[in-house]
Each structure stands twice: as structure tokens, then as C-alpha cells.
Amino acid sequence: MASGQWRALAEQFQLICPSGGAPGVGSPGALPGLASCGHWVNVAGLQGWVQALLDQGIPSFRCPRCPESPWLWQELCKLGLFTDEARARLEAQILVQEGATGSYRQCPRCQRLVQRLEPGPLRTPCLPCSQQARRLYCFCWGCGRDWPDTSPHADPRCPLQAALHDAPKIQAPPSSLHGCPSLRACPRCYALLSHTLQGYPSVICPECHCVFCYRCLxxxxxxxxxxxxxxxxxxxxxEAVTLLPMGAQ
Structure with a gap:
């Protein structure tokens, strides 16, 4: 979506408070909130704005006044004062967006969505859980296990797990691989593989020469x-990936 469209949509929902706005400024009864970029947001229009973007297949959010400033989903939840029902509905809509793969993960403790902008450290904080516990709560982006301190992850395969989870699905309707993850791990040695989308779905791992089906594993x-x-x-x-026999339904 072009920046002009972002601004027009924001104006439709009166998302950004007037220049110099502060608490009490804006539409009668509007409740402002200060975004991380420094702009005051009219949270009364925030839910409609988010819904409009999701209806257009856009699962990421940024300030309409300074498009280079991203707004994380957890930040909008804090600003928006969404009801539990509204937040759950919006999060369910985010999860079905193809563009959300790799950027969102459900917190294993509270099941609320956590967004990150770029691949990086696997140790991921959850704001709602941290507020409830009154201490920093983090989980592993790859496997979802609690990560209570800054010590290294116990399983060196977790970056591999994150890559597998973040991989988008193949969009090639004529191919038998349509709908498969774009990355697979060899069931025997865990080497990362992708399919050329040519020929049969079976692949040969170049590392250990294991032959397996890219569809059913x-x-x-x-x-x-x-x-x-x-x-x-x-x-x-x-210890090992659970394998399905070839032809399993």
C-alpha cells in the first residue's frame, strides 16, 4: 500500500491527533495514546483502522505521518485498549494472513500475539506476561519454551526450528507442492532443503542422501x-522428527 493510501485511511478513522495534540485534544470523548514514534494516536479510531488494513491483507502497521516508523502489534494493543473479544478477533485475522508468517508468534503462556520486525535473537519478551508477573518474561521464538534468563539456548537446533516455522508456504497451484512449507528439514540429519517445484515431490538430501517425500515427510x-x-x-x-510412512493419509 502506497504511503498516500496509508494517510488517507488514517484520516478516514481520524487516527492521528492534530499537530501538537496531547491528552484531551481531538474529537469529543477521544482517548489519545502516545505511540513510540512520538505521535498522539486517537485510540477511538485505532480498531477500525487496524480492521481496514487487515481486510486489505496488510498484517503490518506503521505510522501514517512517519512511514519509516513501524508500530508493533503489542504496542497497538497497549495503546488501543481493545476488549479481549476484539483483540482475539483481530489476532485470529492476522494469523490467517500469508504475510504474517515469520513476523508473529503466539506467546506460549498467554496465547496473545507477539510481533517482531526482523529475524534476530530468539529470546522474545511478552509484554502482557511481563506486566502480569511484574518481571521480564521471555520465550524462545523457535520452540516456544520459557527462556527465563540470558543464558544460551540449551538446544542448538532452535535457530533451525525458527527458520522452519517462519518459512512461507509454496504458492504454486499447478504444482503438487502447493501449500507445502518452502523449507523442510531432512528427517534424518536436519539439513535445510527447498524444492525446485520441478518433477516429483520426493527429494534426496545432499548431506546424508536420505530420500523422503517433501509433502508428507x-x-x-x-x-x-x-x-x-x-x-x-x-x-x-x-531426538528425531516423527516420520509418516509414504502414502499416509
């Missing part, structure tokens, strides 16, 4: 399409 032998597309793999904290 089953090992070679007696495979027939169609097979069930397996979910994103869970590798962190496990």
Missing part, C-alpha cells in the same frame, strides 16, 4: 500421490 518406498501435507516440522527438543 515419509521415507521412500511405495509412495503414491496424493499424500497428506505434513505441518511445519518440530525438531527442537526432540
Amino acid at each position: 515419509g521415507l521412500s518406498g511405495g509412495h503414491r500421490l496424493p499424500c497428506q501435507i505434513a505441518d511445519r516440522q518440530l525438531v527442537c527438543g526432540r
